[in-house]
Amino acid sequence: MAVAHRVVVVGGGFGGLQAVAGLRRAAVDVTLVDRNNFHLFQPLTYQVATGALSPGEIAYPLRAIFTRDRNINVLMAEVADFDLAAHEVKLVGHDPLPYETLVVAGGSTYAYFGHDEWREHAAEVKSLESALVVRSRLLAAFEEAEEEMDEERRAALLTFVVVGAGPTGVEMAGQIGELANDTLAHDFRRIDPRSARILLVEAADRVLTSFPPSLSTKAKHSLERLGVTVLTGRTVTNVEADAVTVDDERIPSHTVVWAAGVTASSLASKLAASTGAEQDRAGRITVEPDLTLPSHPEVFALGDMVRLRETTLPGVAPVAMQQGRYAARVVRDRLAGRETPPFRYRDKGNLATIGRAAAVADIKGLRLSGFLAWVTWLTVHLFYLVGFQNRVLVFIRWSVSFLTHGRGARLITKR
């Protein structure tokens, strides 16, 4: 019996998961490599960061997703490098993985504008672990403020700065607004959480630049109603343990959430180094119209870490998912000796939520805001959540939160 065609997929995010799922019934052996044992529904990590959802509700074990697919193997490991000449993925602490086809979907991370020393003081809403750090810091700031006798320090503890007004930054600022003005409003005896100052700092001249300007304006108004001060056209120039400097104004604050400077995963640089493929300013590697690397038709790269030569697509889940499905289709077509037309992104719309019954949606030119956009957002996110059980759990959490203004999972856990 001949050895089956081996496909290695790196990354169990939206793109990688779809690539693997598309090969379920193909005559290939698939190995999915991820440093975590779970798929994270990243668009909802900010809800974990504010205690609205529990980690297990937005993450699902990768092995459980593919438990019935005997041709799919899951490996929890970190990629050290690629040896494209030898057709091998080098792993940390494991034997190299040989492949006939490689799919790399490493996603993106946040960059600190060349100031990596800021990273130590800022928190992020990217991985599950980082979201739990944000949750603990946010909640601990209120706890400390309640006990703080010094007025200035108390004000600094109750000042929250979110950097970057893309969807994550906007959602995060809106959620902190709800936390302070609604969920926690009556929980303290000495401080009034509603006095918290929540700043959203954005270098561009409006929030949500990937949306039409009219929706940016609506989003800004929704944020302001939630008690968020929106500072556009302003740049963060320093981050310290107890302050953030915006342009040349030093703002005392103990909690900075960083949601700016999206940069391709370091896997992009590793692929670029061995292929000579171009990288743009955000580190994204340029791929061919069929998502393969130049002169490496057996290597696909997709999602947040790539750009197509002709167009730049937004770094959102639907792009990665469609690209993952496309890569799987090319692999199947090749095995069948069929040609595949170049990848084409079908833009189904753009959604961002701000808070309770407030969202914006841009669906093929149809611009929604407010309650209707929010219901659309809820439906779409529930639909795409992996696992029937998670959908039900999240739906219940959200329903109860909506009715009771509660936020059940606001636990401070130690590291």
Next chain:
Amino acid sequence: MAVAHRVVVVGGGFGGLQAVAGLRRAAVDVTLVDRNNFHLFQPLTYQVATGALSPGEIAYPLRAIFTRDRNINVLMAEVADFDLAAHEVKLVGHDPLPYETLVVAGGSTYAYFGHDEWREHAAEVKSLESALVVRSRLLAAFEEAEEEMDEERRAALLTFVVVGAGPTGVEMAGQIGELANDTLAHDFRRIDPRSARILLVEAADRVLTSFPPSLSTKAKHSLERLGVTVLTGRTVTNVEADAVTVDDERIPSHTVVWAAGVTASSLASKLAASTGAEQDRAGRITVEPDLTLPSHPEVFALGDMVRLRETTLPGVAPVAMQQGRYAARVVRDRLAGRETPPFRYRDKGNLATIGRAAAVADIKGLRLSGFLAWVTWLTVHLFYLVGFQNRVLVFIRWSVSFLTHGRGARLITKR
């Protein structure tokens, strides 16, 4: 206006929570001190440790419980010591808390038979954090075994040892049995999780010594059906990173869950030191029939960390809850100038679950096992879970797990 009578309650577990709740409508100012910002439903931590439930589903913010009770203040802080002469609780990093009445409900921890060096290699199912460590270790052992080429090391990775066959140890061993033989059965490609060896080691001659012998026998058979090897009358004599020694047999294993040697919280010793109250071998402090300390009628101690002079009550949630309610009643009676009869425990029964549709129950002499005991266990635990939302979430998790044999929250999170 006179300063209200100040009550400080230390510990937000079952006992402390009931003490505070009993003072909701009393003319007192209550401060509840806990090192965590949440109440943990401890009887279900083992379900978090095996990925059946998510942390946020068995923990509930203390502030949220008492948000409407303006006379109740919550303080997240660690107790350093008590100054009973000055009527003050000394806190780490906070000003001392003055009181007119003090209620101490510090609970219990695990002791390592004088071998604290074992603690480093063993994992526990006590706090939420420790349960997450167990979860990560259990799941990582299977992941590593899948990649391990050396047969002996693989066998060691797939050997799980639970020490102590009280309710927690029995439940934990049963859950690991289900994890290996059911949930994960088809998730791996090279190893067969059903080949895992699960040992439950107990020094006494039967499991669940707090139950009648007939139920111990039933529990043992249920455990064996789940693939657990029960070793009674055997003592753990050493714990290393890669082995456990039972009597003089060294058993290679990478995952040891410690559930033996229950010992009173160190707060008991602190109270004993300043009052001269007796402590028993397990560190429990002896209290008067009204749960106060000798010659300190203003200081109550209750729950797992105390014993009554006449009887030793089991270290279970119902005892702590009844004692918490009793302490609150004494405080109310004193304010009203009423006498309170001594504390009397109303034993409503004893429950332990082993796994899917398997449990034992001893309710006032009525001895149940199997499905009926299990349904009783489910109902009681759901009933006592704090917060309507948590009840619904846990009910759904359990229903789905029962139907699908799944276990949704099995995430490996880094520290």
